[in-house]
Amino acid sequence: MMSDPRGLDPTWPDPARRYNDLLGGKDNFAADRASSAEIAKHFPAIRVAARENRSFLLRAVRYLAADKGIRQFLDIGAGMPMSPGVHEIAQRVDPTARVLYVDHSELVAAHIRALAVSTEEGRSAFLHGDLRQPQHILTSPQLADALDMSQPVALILAAILHFCTDEDDPYSAVRTLIEALPPGSYVICSHATFDPVDERIRGRLTKLVDSAKHGPFQARTRDEIAKFLDGLDLEPPGLVSTIAWHPELDPAADGHEHEAISYAAVGRVP
DSSP: OOOOTTOSOTTSOOHHHHHHHHTTOSOOOHHHHHHHHHHHHHOTTHHHHHHHHHHHHHHHHHHHHHHSOOOEEEEETOOSOOSSOHHHHHHHHOTTOEEEEEESOHHHHHHHHHHOOOOSSSEEEEEEOOTTOHHHHHTOHHHHHHOOTTSOOEEEEESOGGGSOGGGOHHHHHHHHHHTSOTTOEEEEEEEOSTTSOHHHHHHHHHHHHTOTTOOOOOOOHHHHHGGGTTOEEOTTOSEEGGGSSTTSSSOOOSOHHHHOEEEEEEEOO
């Protein structure tokens, strides 16, 4: 969840804090709640979309830890911590699992450092970094200390890429990150889309985005999102709505595609 690049500004809605509000959290400000409320006026299912995105993330982490033996996770755009977090899910499967959370918000950093408590056998660490500067992440001492990049890693890009406009060149950033992963690694990705909604709702959401009142945002089509996953072997069922990615796993999906308005996938690095 990309945060406000201007830093801690309580008068400006921040995507990470707004997401926290949409999920029922308390780590947000009045501006974030006002932003959530205005978005909900145009798209009443926004809280469903947030919930289903988080549910997908937790299912995907558990799937990779339990079924694929992944023990290392790199969560970029981690956002405000909420329980259970990525490290908790992974370490319930294997207490030795290691997680590096990355975000460019100092407020997120403070919360993760205080709340993301690892098992004694594992690791939970934080790096102040930005998806749009992948080399900074890949060459950081925090990454080298927390993860063994010679062994498989799950790269998490959950609900972050739609906060990068094409001007940010997110395709290049994602390609750089994936190329740094060893074979047998995985990518967990979810991304907002307007594909499932009718033309009337799409128009309202587009006007909301164009207003720039809620920060940078770019919904993408299925084909545009699929480009982020080029070269990966997608786990079944492929690139689908967040509610359609193994909905039978815990936490079970509970919604409709036109409410979730996000695609999701898990891909393996060959």
